[in-house]
Amino acid sequence: MFQFSSLTIILLLLAFYGGTYLLSLLIKKDKETTSGFMVAGHGVGFGMGAASMTATWIWAASFYAAATSGYKYGVSGPIHYGFWGALMILFIYPFGMRFRELAPDGHTLGELIHARHGSSSQLILAISNLMGSLISLMVNFTAAGALVSVLSPLSFQTGVIIAGVGVLSYTLTSGFRASVFTDFAQLVALMAIGIVIIPAV
Known part of the structure; x- marks a missing residue:
C-alpha cells in the first residue's frame, strides 16, 4: 500500500495546524474579554455559524460511515447518508429560535437549561x-x-499527539472565535476531501 514519507506527513500536519494557529492569531482581539473568549461576544454571523456547525456535525465517525457505505453501495451510499445528516442540521434552526425566546441573554445551552x-x-x-x-x-x-x-x-501515538497539540494550541489562543474560524477552514478541507481526494482514490 502507498504511504507518504514521514517528512511529508509532518509538513502537511504542520501546514494545517500551523495555518489554523496563524488564523487564530489574526482574528484574536487585542483585549479579549471573558465573553469574547467563551462565545465570541455573540458576534458570529449566520454563515460562519452554519459552517462551524456543519464541520462539527461531520466528524470522524460520519466520514467513517460515509466511506463504508460508499464502499458497500457505491455513490448512492454516502449521498443518502449525507442527505439525512444535512436534513437534521436544518431541523436545529427552529429550536435555536425557541431557545432565544426562553433565554435571550443566555450564552450557552447550560444557561438555557438553568433558566428553564x-x-x-x-x-x-x-x-x-x-x-x-x-x-x-x-x-x-x-x-x-x-x-x-x-x-x-x-506511529498511531504520534498522530494522536500531533492532533492534540495542534487543536489545543489554537483553542487556547483565541477561544470560541478561533474554533469557529478553524471549523470553517476544516469544512473547506472536508469538502476538498469529499470532492477531490475520495473520487480520485
Whole structure:
C-alpha cells in the first residue's frame, strides 16, 4: 500500500495546524474579554455559524460511515447518508429560535437549561456534555492517529499527539472565535476531501 514519507506527513500536519494557529492569531482581539473568549461576544454571523456547525456535525465517525457505505453501495451510499445528516442540521434552526425566546441573554445551552429547569438540570447537562466531549475527542484523535499510521511510517501515538497539540494550541489562543474560524477552514478541507481526494482514490 502507498504511504507518504514521514517528512511529508509532518509538513502537511504542520501546514494545517500551523495555518489554523496563524488564523487564530489574526482574528484574536487585542483585549479579549471573558465573553469574547467563551462565545465570541455573540458576534458570529449566520454563515460562519452554519459552517462551524456543519464541520462539527461531520466528524470522524460520519466520514467513517460515509466511506463504508460508499464502499458497500457505491455513490448512492454516502449521498443518502449525507442527505439525512444535512436534513437534521436544518431541523436545529427552529429550536435555536425557541431557545432565544426562553433565554435571550443566555450564552450557552447550560444557561438555557438553568433558566428553564434550574441548577440540578444544568449539572446533569454539564456531566453529559463532559462525557460526550471525551467520547468525541477519543473518536477524532483515534481517526487522526489511524490516518497518520496508515498513510505514513509514523506511529498511531504520534498522530494522536500531533492532533492534540495542534487543536489545543489554537483553542487556547483565541477561544470560541478561533474554533469557529478553524471549523470553517476544516469544512473547506472536508469538502476538498469529499470532492477531490475520495473520487480520485
